[in-house]
Amino acid sequence: MDRRSFLTKAALGGAAASTLAAPAIAQSNPQITWRLASSFPKSLDTIYGGAEVLSKMVEEASDGNFKIQVFAAGEIVPGLQVADAVMNGTVEACHTAGYYFWGKDPTWALAAAVPFSLNARGLNAWHYHGGGIDLYNEFLAKQGLYGLPGGNTGAQMGGWFRKEINSVEDFKGLKMRVGGFAGKVLEKLGLVPQQIAGGDIYPSLEKGTIDATEWIGPYDDEKLGFYKVAPYYYYPGWWEGSLTVHFFFSKKQIESLPKQYQGLLHTAAQAANADMLQKYDMKNPAAIKRLVANGTQLKAFNPEIMQACFKAANEVYADMEASNPEFAKIWGSIKDFRKDYFTWEQVAEYNYDTFMMRENIAGKL
Template sequence: MDRRSFIRKAGVTGAGAAAAAATLAAPAIAQSNPKVSWRLTSSFPKSLDTVYGGAEVMSKMVSEATDGNFQIQVFAGGELVPGLQAADAAATGTVEACHTVGYYYWGKDPVWALASDVPFSLNARGRNAWHYHGGGIDLYNAFLAKQGLFGLPGGNTGTQMGGWFRKEINTLEDMKGLKMRIAGFAGKVMEKLGVVPQQLAGSDVYPALEKGTIDAAEWVGPYDDEKLGFQKVAPYYYYAGWWEGGPTVHFMFNKEKYEGLSPAYKALLHTACQAADANMLQKYDYVNPPALRSLVEKGAQLRPFNQEILSACFDESAKIYAEMSASNPDFKTIWDSIVAFRKEHYLWQQVAEYNFDTFMMLQQRAGKL
């Protein structure tokens, strides 16, 4: 064989082998899926790092798992669209995705709120059980499909606090005429008890409390509340926020864009969203205890809503649910599912969890932990 011919053929073979090796070295998911670039608008400011951070956790996981092929760029509320228009932006295709809470849109249709949270519904564990194993995700998506969206749970704060009050609330009579920054279903229930609900942006709450323009305000919980210094102007910190026993934050995707993804990308999106969902609750459970202790040291005075107030709120909530179920078939379908599971969930919670937790709490109070 001619030496030059041999070298030429060997060179071609070597180049082909190198190309094949490079192909084999690339991640399998990168080979089978094209590059995708999405934008996600959050309903939250970056200052709420735990809840806003849920979208960053999901985005990072998706990017790393695809070797950068699937990119989801996260924007804070207000950077692209106002925070309370996040779902609208995803539905119309202004962005491909959003990270928001369904109850922000309950004014359009109360069904929006049911998979996020409504008064006296479920705690975080119950909410997640209903979502992932009780058909909640599918029931909510049957509704979201009519809005041009597909949704997946993407975070939970755990039971929130009942808010900051300038004076103590001891009776139902104390509720009458109270001007409180509270919205959604809770505002509707409170209104039945004589409270005057106020709609205020987060940045306006502190000065309104300081000036006495409002008498009370609900926010989130110790970790987020501490940043705003409410204890300086409304020292009575009530618990629990019965309107948000286990509020779910959702990732909502433009339905057409979601359906256009490959099966591998859809599966990855589900996995990343569920991871972000769990991570948010875990982080809040870790950061809230020291924040609560710090707030008390700074002057916050913890107070529970008494049984008279809680019972009245529970009864008024039940009346509202009955009215909405009678006039809204979609609402009835989802609420009936929640109610059926709620009964079983709290039966089980009384047995093992409640007794174990109660015993451990008694040991904590006795200084044994």
């Protein structure tokens, strides 16, 4: 056989092999289209954008075979009903904060954000390496859901107020939009909590339906324009030392996916989780400068208020632990991790950060 004949036959053989392999590849990468309902409006590119990161990565990595269509709050269902939409089969997935559904069971809130819990690094460590994802999914399985972290905001601000808050007494009778069950803690101090979706907050604050609101932090809050109607911007948001936004998938639907698609969802969700925190860390510094330049008055909750809130939060937790075994199991895990985590944080990270902050204040950076 001459060389030309050998190469021709080899090439034909390779082509045949490729032809035979194609059906197997097609079978293992089926064409699937899901719908995902977000709790957030498109205007909030950071928090809404987490779902777009997931969608883009999944579609590109599957060569276009696995598509997840993202719908903003209100396009399919209202923002606070997206988990129900997954549970009843209206959509296959949603992107939301678990604490929106704490009224069903306070356990929903624990993996998202609760008062005086962990910061962003600590919460991610607990989720991915402290058993948090598995513990939360034991709970979610009873709702027909499977959850994965899909973003983190970092420590949030304490919110926008029409008047100064100088003592615990100033909370009494105050109507405030506050997410999660932080409202239950503040309710013990006389505040009247309101659960309002992101897109509806500004009109409520402008009309005086509420006296104060919290949302996330400088970048998103600036977009929503709260500084125009409430001049006092308090910190820290002790009810959200960080917030994990979750992807909730239909458990039935995710289990029916090929293994490679399941693995792809895990990878893309973790990428979206990291990406969101990085964006906030990049965009918040410039936003806080703009807000102050526009007349925003930054105010810290004083130690008296912080201690009163901490005490009230622990009282709420004690009641919930006594009556709700699932809550007690997950909160117990967070508490155990929290103690060791902050013991470590006060050594290297805290001392490095505070030194650098002092140098920054002194104008040396």
